[in-house]
Amino acid sequence: xxxxxxxxxxxxxxxxxxxxxxxxxxxxxxxxxxxxxxxxxxxxxxxxxxxxxxxxxxxxxxxxxxxxxxxxxxxxxxxxxxxxxxxxxxxxxxxxxxxxxxxxxxxxxxxxxxxxxxxxxxxxxxxxxxxxxxxxxxxxxxxxxxxxxxxxxxxxxxxxxxxxxxxxxxxxxxxxxxxxxxxxxxxxxxxxxxxxxxxxxxxxxxxxxxxxxxxxxxxxxxxxxxxxxxxxxxxxxxxxxxxxxxxxxxxxxxxxxxxxxxxxxxxxxxxxxxxxxxxxxxxxxxxxxxxxxxxxxxxxxxxxxxxxxxxxxxxx
Ligand code: PMP
Numbered sequence: 182x183x184x185x186x187x188x189x190x191x192x193x194x195x196x197x198x199x200x201x202x203x204x205x206x207x208x209x210x211x212x213x214x215x216x217x218x219x220x221x222x223x224x225x226x227x228x229x230x231x232x233x234x235x236x237x238x239x240x241x242x243x244x245x246x247x248x249x250x251x252x253x254x255x256x257x258x259x260x261x262x263x264x265x266x267x268x269x270x271x272x273x274x275x276x277x278x279x280x281x282x283x284x285x286x287x288x289x290x291x292x293x294x295x296x297x298x299x300x301x302x303x304x305x306x307x308x309x310x311x312x313x314x315x316x317x318x319x320x321x322x323x324x325x326x327x328x329x330x331x332x333x334x335x336x337x338x339x340x341x342x343x344x345x346x347x348x349x350x351x352x353x354x355x356x357x358x359x360x361x362x363x364x365x366x367x368x369x370x371x372x373x374x375x376x377x378x379x380x381x382x383x384x385x386x387x388x389x390x391x392x393x394x395x396x397x398x399x400x401x402x403x404x405x406x407x408x409x410x411x412x413x414x415x416x417x418x419x420x421x422x423x424x425x426x427x428x429x430x431x432x433x434x435x436x437x438x439x440x441x442x443x444x445x446x447x448x449x450x451x452x453x454x455x456x457x458x459x460x461x462x463x464x465x466x467x468x469x470x471x472x473x474x475x476x477x478x479x480x481x482x483x484x485x486x487x488x489x490x491x492x493x494x495x496x497x
Contacts, residue, residue: 193269193304195256204303211286211298218344219247222379222440223280224309225270225489228477232276233486235440235475237263239403244282247341253284253300262304263487269304270489279441281305312379312441313363318468321446321460322363322437324377326426327353331398333370339398346400350378364437366429366450369398374424380439381405382447385463386432390419397423404438404471410483411470417463434461436468443475444468 191198212218221244225234241259248255257265266280283305288298313322329352332339337346353365357378366382369375374393376382381402384391390412393399412419429435433456435447444467446460455461460468473479477486 187307190275190306191269191272193265193272195302196265198269198272204305206285206287206301207289209289209291211288211290211295212344214291215286215293216343216345216348217251217253217286217295217298218283219244219251219253219341220281220283220344221342223266223282224440224475225266225276225278225280225306226475226477227276228486228488230477230488231491232270232278232489233475233477234263234266234270234280234489236403236407236485237266237487239406240282240440241266243342243401243403244284247343248284250338250341251343252296253286255284255300255302257302262302265302265304266306267487267489269306271491273306275306275308276489277309278306279309281307312439312443313437313445317363317445318443318472319460321448321464323449323452324364324366324435324437324447325357325360325362325451326429327356327365327367327378329353329356329365329367331367331369331375333398334396340395340401342400347379354378364447366447367398368426369393372426373397374426374429375399376402377437377439377442380437380442380445383408383436383438384424384428384432385434385436385461386428388417388463390417390463391424391428391432392419392421393424394421402439404440404443407471407485408438408444408467411467411474414482415466415470429455432456434464436460436464438471444471 192204241262283303286298357365376399
């Protein structure tokens with residue numbers, strides 16, 4: 182099948198599937214001025230039994246939680262958002278896809294305080310592609326420690342996946358790319374390891390996995406949770422603990438994980454090779470498990486896949 186242009190796709194807007202080109206909001210929408218948006222990034226994969234969304238329920242739950250943090254009166258339950266994702270994929274006949282559920286204050290308001298501004302919900306989907314570049318999954322990527330830090334506690338809530346949190350992510354990523362690195366890794370306000378611009382970080386030393394805790398200003402990543410559960414299944418110890426910057430230079434392996442980044446080796450940090458500068462065995466084992474489960478090639482023992490029914494053949 183020839184790839185569809187995005188213009189041919191439908192977007193779910195509060196229960197209606199509308200044409201891509203008709204999906205507009207007003208310039209005076211609160212979100213445009215004040216960043217009042219919360220969202221998710223979700224992936225579906227083609228499996229031998231058709232398309233399936235990976236960890237849809239957990240993403241829907243995090244969207245509901247983000248709305249609560251920002252006092253947005255969200256009209257939908259997590260189950261309804263999961264169904265909206267299924268419907269959007271089915272309507273667009275997409276299998277390997279990226280999904281973007283999005284909740285925004287679209288009510289027109291010039292003031293910051295707009296508790297009654299209209300809230301609208303969208304589910305957008307596009308065909309997926311490797312997030313960190315074509316060879317990133319097999320070859321790994323380079324990273325630098327960003328000069329931009331993650332928000333301090335009680336500044337921007339980092340547990341919410343909110344649009345505003347991505348301003349510092351943009352700075353970290355642009356700085357990294359300008360300096361010829363693939364990614365930026367941010368420290369927290371105290372100088373401890375936090376996360377990448379759009380992904381969590383794991384380190385491996387002497388066969389043990391280490392990752393930063395929520396209190397280090399990370400987004401509580403669903404892929405991070407997936408990695409921890411897969412590690413438990415593989416009898417790999419995981420420690421959630423405060424991590425020093427220099428640990429990244431001295432550990433055996435580093436990898437990113439996230440819905441978009443999947444599981445991607447970090448082969449150098451600040452131009453210092455991680456281990457031997459190649460993706461390491463623990464990273465590759467977890468990457469293999471992750472993609473195997475998501476693509477339906479390894480048993481879905483944790484019930485992480487939500488199948489997407491094939492669109493009706495009638496009239497096609
Ligand atoms: N941190 C940030 C800042 C992110 O944007 C993402 C991607 N959503 C992640 C971590 C990883 O989260 P998840 O595994 O839920 O996609």
